[in-house]
Amino acid sequence: MNTLTPRVACDPVETPRSWLRHLAEIAIAAVHPDTLLPDRLPEPPRVRTVVVGAGKAAAAMAAALERAWQARQPEAPLEGLVVTRHGHGLQGQGPQGQGGDCRHIEVLEASHPMPDDLSERAARRMLEAVADLGEDDLVIALISGGGSALMSLPAPGITPAEKQAINQALLRCGAPIREINAVRRHLSAIKGGRLAAVAHPARVLTWLISDVPGDEASLVASGPTLPDATTPAEALAILECHDIAVPSGVRRHLAADAPAPYPGEPAFAGDRSEILARARDALEAARIAAEAAGIEVRLLGDDLEGEARELGRAQGRLALAARDGRRAPLLLLSGGETSVTVRGDGRGGRNVEYLLGLFETLRGAEGIHALAIDTDGIDGFEDNAGALFSPEDWARARAAGLDVLDHLSRNDAYTFFAALDDLIVTGPTRTNVNDFRAILVLPRTP
Structure with a gap:
């Protein structure tokens, strides 16, 4: 070995x-966060800086951000939580020798590639963390591959079991990640820009480590803070193309669902995103x-x-x-x-x-x-x-x-x-x- x-x-x-x-x-x-984050800090806002994030790199991104933040602007408060895969949030050393601890950003762990109860709990807590923020607050979203499963909250009317069954069927049939994430966004209450929509009018800065071919930012972890250009009808067509059984509740949701926040919506005008590594x-x-x-x-x-x-x-x-x-x-x-x-x-x-x-x-x-x-x-x-x-x-x-x-x-x-x-x-x-x-x-x- x-x-x-x-x-x-x-x-x-x-x-x-x-x-x-x-x-x-x-x-x-x-492409490790320890190499990527230290030189990119934004100016702290007048009030709160709330960090949220999901993905296999989320814990390392949070640790790197927190170290740089404390070194350069220790007087500015920092808070929040991220979720990563089981075993990926443990204390450890990055390639440059830094420790993996976080003192101000909470690190949660959940299941991947299939979501579990902890995935849903993490999603709910993130929505709560950014609710009721004002225009003088800043949200920093740390997003990386794997976040779709790790931060999973079914849309109203869809059960976790239904969403899990569809996700598993997509994975087993060999569907490309672009199609898988399109379906995930339209079955979710947090993906496809919905997390950012809850955070507004606070500004949202999204840092991403991309795991998707083509590096389209909205596809990484199904884009919880980025607008979505796909439609519910497209998600349903993907499921039917792969002969995946669609439960009646899911079909009703996709037929009636209003599209996720769409690119160009005014609420997203002050937001910014950057892919740090690919x-x-x-x-x-x-x-x-x-x-x-x-x-x-x-x-x-x-x-x-x-x-x-x-x-x-x-x-x-x-x-x-x-x-x-x-x-x-x-x-x-x-x-x-x-x-x-x-x-x-x-x-x-x-x-x-x-x-x-x-x-x-x-x-x-x-x-x-x-x-x-x-x-x-x-x-x-x-x-x-x-x-x-x-x-x-x-x-x-x-x-x-x-x-x-x-x-x-x-x-x-x-x-x-x-x-x-x-x-x-x-x-x-x-x-x-x-x-x-x-x-x-x-x-x-x-």
Whole structure:
């Protein structure tokens, strides 16, 4: 089992596996809140500053904000609460060595990817925290991926069980995150700008760490503080397109629901939002490090979507073509968020499924090494961030009796790579810009 821990620089040709892990560490550090927040503080308002937030990076964002706030304007009061995934709000150290404690901002934990009672409680408390604010108050919203499940309050007339069933069906059918979040916004009493609407006339400053392909701010955590350009009719069409059973109460709500706050509404004119980090920032940090090591880098895209295994197969073919006639190392980088259509009962995640599709295509091709992780440290429902493999793992898998196609058919990539001791386990990184994928192509041995 592999971990991502600080290590000295290593050689990509002599120790490719260690070098790929080191590259992933660099990418994650570049998008961690400790790196992003200290230089962005707003002027404190005349009255109250209330912090709210949700997502896998929420606790680290709150801690970084609080440290910077206390260092620069300790006389200004700061209050509020954020919610993060279970285990992601624990005390810890960021990549720069700072502690993870919050003294003025409360950190809650809830379930992800399926909401629970704590998710609903967190949402209600946030609405209460921003209610009755005035125009001289400021709300700072710390939003990152995962917030949709962690701050979940069904719209009136919809039960938590109905909302959970629809969310689970969307996840299992392989719907893209853009569609999933469109539905979530229209089944919610807090998403799609509704949290900001309650906070007005206070100004709302939203800081985001984006985990969505394309980095449309209103899609991150389903945009609780940002207006929504989609309609209830579009949400219903998405459910019907994927043949998802729509309970009568949900159908009535979507048929009668007034749209969420729409872009251009005057109440949002004084609000401001900024994306602090996104997938391309992690990839850029990796590119700079790789080029400093003398490696040619080819960026395949920071917003790739689609079936994880099929992307793996496609990038495997690309790596094989790039290796032919090559005399110098090449690094293929990509990010985004793939999906997995669940057909079996195995253990998996989109990054290990991507790698297994890649592994099947390469079949131990000489000189090609690969790594794929979710930058939040959790790939799907499991305890790993992702995995990595080298050419010799093909022979090792065959010797161990591991059948690639069998494991793919059962969505059992976790078990496959666990048997090879190729899983990468980091624990929560407390950031989230989605997937980081790196394929190192070395020239063939003469």
